[in-house]
Amino acid sequence: QSALTQPRSVSGSPGQSVTISCTGTSSDVGAYNYVSWYQQHPGKAPKLMIYDVSKRPSGVPDRFSGSKSGNTASLTISGLQAEDEADYSCCSYAGTYTFEVVFGGGTKLTVL
């Protein structure tokens, strides 16, 4: 069982927007602005899409955006494209007395 809770699947049509949630606790998501999101296509390594809640690495389209409210972080993908179909996982810092990082269980995004 993963430390962060994500929906198993979401779907949307091309051009639409979808939002994926990531629920943690006051000890991880709610405590720090160190939430990141990863995209993973089958057989590939994860790719960093968002870090520090809402920052995009260079090269990531601005269709991808991140936010956080309380213990829940969200990834929003606008203007859905076929190539966005992938698994998305959230990640948060969770250290109190030691350095610790936790992941969500992943969400399968289907572009209809």
Place this chain on the structure above:
Amino acid sequence: QVQLQQSGPGLVKPSQTLSLTCAISGDSVSSSTAAWIWIRQSPSRGLEWLGRTYYRSKWYNDYAVSVKSRITINPDTSKNQLSLQLDSVTPEDTAAYYCAKEYCSGGSCARTGFDPWGQGTLVIVSS
């Protein structure tokens, strides 16, 4: 451009030690800003952060509580690579193992932002 190339056996017997290496090009394992990470992924456990090593005038390590008694991450400055050792493996340690670097931009590095990643190594624990 930083690239990470992993190597190591894909099959390990139960109770033995899993050993992987991650060769770094385009950066230094002794970077004074970034940390170097090991992460694994299995269908049952999803992505799991295992630990990191980094250099800030001396070497430091942080390990996940779940594997702390069994894991060692070492830098090899002569070969510019890092290694992962996981002792006393069981079938539950079967997973794809990845090395990665903290993503750095504008002189600072992201605590949970990892980029780039190695290509991954599927390790099966079986007799």
